[in-house]
Amino acid sequence: DGGITQSPKYLFRKEGQNVTLSCEQNLNHDAMYWYRQDPGQGLRLIYYSQIVNDFQKGDIAEGYSVSREKKESFPLTVTSAQKNPTAFYLCASSPLTGPSSYEQYFGPGTRLTVT
Amino acid sequence: AQKVTQAQTEISVVEKEDVTLDCVYETRDTTYYLFWYKQPPSGELVFLIRRNSFDEQNEISGRYSWNFQKSTSSFNFTITASQVVDSAVYFCALSELQEGGSYIPTFGRGTSLIVHP
Numbered sequence: 001d002g003g004i005t006q007s008p009k010y011l012f013r014k015e016g017q018n019v020t021l022s023c024e025q026n027l028n029h030d031a032m033y034w035y036r037q038d039p040g041q042g043l044r045l046i047y048y049s050q051i052v053n054d055f056q057k058g059d060i061a062e063g064y065s066v067s068r069e070k071k072e073s074f075p076l077t078v079t080s081a082q083k084n085p086t087a088f089y090l091c092a093s094s095p096l097t098g099p100s101s102y103e104q105y106f107g108p109g110t111r112l113t114v115t
Numbered sequence: 116a117q118k119v120t121q122a123q124t125e126i127s128v129v130e131k132e133d134v135t136l137d138c139v140y141e142t143r144d145t146t147y148y149l150f151w152y153k154q155p156p157s158g159e160l161v162f163l164i165r166r167n168s169f170d171e172q173n174e175i176s177g178r179y180s181w182n183f184q185k186s187t188s189s190f191n192f193t194i195t196a197s198q199v200v201d202s203a204v205y206f207c208a209l210s211e212l213q214e215g216g217s218y219i220p221t222f223g224r225g226t227s228l229i230v231h232p
Binding site for chain 2: 031040042044090100104105107
């Protein structure tokens with residue numbers, strides 16, 4: 001089945017540790033995105049990538065880093081510099097051309113808790 | 116100012132009632148895209164519809180319908196004969212052209228719909 005996988009579903013870390021969230025897609029989409037969702041808030045864009053080895057900062061990139069070494073994979077690292085990392089993280093992908101261009105398809109999310 | 120305003124934070128209805136979720140957006144672009152997504156309790160967002168700025172035709176898909184009005188910058192979503200399975204948070208999003216040449220969405224804060232049996 002085609003789709004987006006994120007792992008793990010729940011993640012617990014101690015303050016001061018870096019943590020990497022996985023996102024993989026087999027939809028052959030060019031673009032991939034990372035969002036953060038806090039209770040009662042919409043989705044806020046952290047980073048996005050339209051092509052391998054290239055990515056752009058979103059609205060709240062501080063304290064996060066990404067890589068895009070393969071088209072299928074877009075891991076997100078939450079660094080110790082992120083002041084309030086506890087949140088629900090959603091990964092998405094979208095085609096950039098064709099009738100479904102810019103329609104985003106989301107993974108199941110990772111709920112990160114940092115104590 | 117928010118680019119996408121979903122003024123209704125939470126709506127509660129009884130099954131079989133019709134319900135309309137409002138979305139008002141703000142943009143200076145002439146070319147843009149509007150979207151609705153559904154987020155059930157499981158957390159994964161599900162794409163519902165995309166509309167481009169040049170297509171004001173309303174759309175119906177089963178019990179779902181969308182009313183796009185450029186004159187009022189609104190893209191409202193109506194569920195007819197609501198069901199308990201419609202309970203979810205619904206997000207409206209606006210995609211505008213960014214400097215890099217891509218359309219990046221801005222999401223509203225969402226409307227939580229609760230359908231009681």
